[in-house]
Amino acid sequence: MSNDNPPADGEFVDGNPAGVPIEENIKSRATWTRFLFMVICCFLVSIAGFVGTFVVVLGFLWVLFTGETNRQIQQVGQSLASYIYQIVRYLTFNTEERPFPLGGDWPSGGSE
Numbered sequence: 001m002s003n004d005n006p007p008a009d010g011e012f013v014d015g016n017p018a019g020v021p022i023e024e025n026i027k028s029r030a031t032w033t034r035f036l037f038m039v040i041c042c043f044l045v046s047i048a049g050f051v052g053t054f055v056v057v058l059g060f061l062w063v064l065f066t067g068e069t070n071r072q073i074q075q076v077g078q079s080l081a082s083y084i085y086q087i088v089r090y091l092t093f094n095t096e097e098r099p100f101p102l103g104g105d106w107p108s109g110g111s112e
Contacts, residue, residue: 041087074109
């Protein structure tokens with residue numbers, strides 16, 4: 001067996017029968033806790049998307065009626081975009097840091 005090919009069914013790897021790590025992952029409390037947090041994050045990102053739509057419409061109406069952008073709306077939009085980015089990074093296993101309110105802080109509205 002080479003390092004490029006996976007072991008055949010039933011073949012031992014490092015003294016463990018093939019498939020044992022899957023059983024350990026399925027029984028792992030950490031795996032199921034992560035799943036719970038991921039479900040919560042999916043709910044949070046849908047709420048953030050709804051709020052983001054409101055911010056976009058508000059920002060457009062502000063420009064429509066005043067002719068200029070509103071700095072506070074821009075900061076809220078930036079903060080919301082950073083928050084959604086944090087959630088997506090957590091959901092795609094690019095970070096173990098949980099987003100607000102599950103562990104992290106709310107991102108600032110300044111440009112990052």
